Amino acid sequence: MKKFLISSVAVLALSTAAFGHFQMVYTPESALEKGSEIPLKLVFNHPFADEHTMDMGLDAKGKIKPVEEFFVVHKEKKTDLKKNLKKITFKGNSNSGKGFESKYAAKKLGDHVFVLVPAPYYEKNEDAYIQQITKMVVNVAGAPTDWDAELGLKAEIVPLTKPYSIWAGSTFSGIVKGNGKPVPFAEIEVEYLNWDVDVEKNEMGKTPHATAPQDSFVTLTIKADQDGKFTFGIPKAGWWGFAALGVGPDDKHDGKELSQDAVIWVQAKDMK
DSSP states (O other): OHHHHHHHHHHHHHOTTOOOOEEEEEOSOSEESSOEEEEEEEEEEOTTTOOOEEOTTBOTTSOBOOOSEEEEEETTEEEEOGGGOEEEEEEOSSOEEEEEEEEEEEOSSEEEEEEEEOOOEEETTTTEEEEEEEEEEEEETTOOSSTTOOOOOSEEEEESSOTTOEETTSEEEEEEEETTEEOTTOEEEEEEOOSOEETTTTEEOSSOSOOOSSGGGTSEEEEOOTTSEEEEEOOSSEEEEEEETTOSSOOEETTEEEEEEEEEEEEEEOOO
């Protein structure tokens, strides 16, 4: 996907609004003291700048394709959640986009690993598709079970740090894999969810939590080492997204280039 990445750089040079795309699987809290029913929001946006919310699954013909897979893994058992998805319109501060929502009974002790495989999204500015295979982990009562499991996804970040047990000021580490193999020197975009999310109204908050001193601070870029491993220092409490670009084996969709990315979300907490 070198051509795709090079063209992305060209677009960035032409427009300061062209920040990183991130598929979100959002819930307010990743570390629950006890089991409860939790809300889940599936939104494709730019979490730091919030300058554009995309229609999930939008193809080159303007049609919205359904989610390919949405499931949860708990104690190695996979449960399909796709049938529970409901369509929503999510309102950002610049526009609204089509997404999905669901509820999940996270009542059993341990880790609940959510996996979303969305339909590829057509990025008109690139004349190419993006598919971000996304993971997010919710833990109940502190008992570790599945957080570090490799799930055999086409594009996957396997965490080496519990994604729900991170102090702000510490680090998060993971291994980028494509088709089960480490991806040497993978390029990884990192963004902070810079706004509150109103799960009742399906909209972003109005006040950002941080201000970037320059555009390069909006979407941070790091690289994995020769073994696909990376470590990132978490400077602030909240949700952080990591997107390893073009690491999946599929590089074409509907006759156009496809960037098949691996995404994981982690949540950091302030030490008080």
